[in-house]
Amino acid sequence: MHDVEAQIEAIEKAALIRPMPELGTVEVRGADRLSWLAGMVTQHVAELKPGEGRYALHVTKTGRLVAELWVAVLEDRVLLGLDHERRDEIVGVMDRFLIMEDAELTVPSEPHGWWLAHGPAAEAVVAA
Incomplete structure (x- = not known):
């Protein structure tokens, strides 16, 4: 069509x-995955249940756009769909904000x- x-x-x-x-995938795992992600994106994702998802933006504290994301919540992890050409760059930016949280960003070995x-x-x- x-x-x-x-x-x-x-x-x-x-x-x-x-x-x-054009979307590449990043997995977010760990007990704090949703609460950590909620502090990183413009949408309310902390209350999402497995099988639900949202479109969101990752912005700097001054509101500069870093990336647009599609968030898909699974039972044991969250999948982030983002620009595959910038995936490693975006993971690097987001990973800097993982300090005390029980959360980990990984790039899956199998493509989605x-x-x-x-x-x-x-x-x-x-x-x-």
């Missing part, structure tokens, strides 16, 4: 599923494929 009007209609009335090949689902029927389409 390349027609912009059809994509807008899908987002408004049904579902638009879109691959995101990211797909975004938008629209009122997105949840049902993904579940099918």
Whole structure:
């Protein structure tokens, strides 16, 4: 589906599923993973449950944009989808803020494929 009007209609009335090949993955593990991440991004992620996710921004204390992220919470870890070309740089920036927290950033050995689902029927389409 390349027609912009059809994509807008899908987002408004049904579902638009879109691959995101530009995203690389970072895993956040440890007991403090969500509370630490909540202090690093612009969205409320601390209350997310396994299977939930959010779009968020990582900004400096002065509000300068560092990275945009897709946050996906799993049972034992959090996956961050971010620009794969800047992944190592972003991990380095975020890792500097891990001081006393029980959290660890790692790049998974196996690549992940990211797909975004938008629209009122997105949840049902993904579940099918």
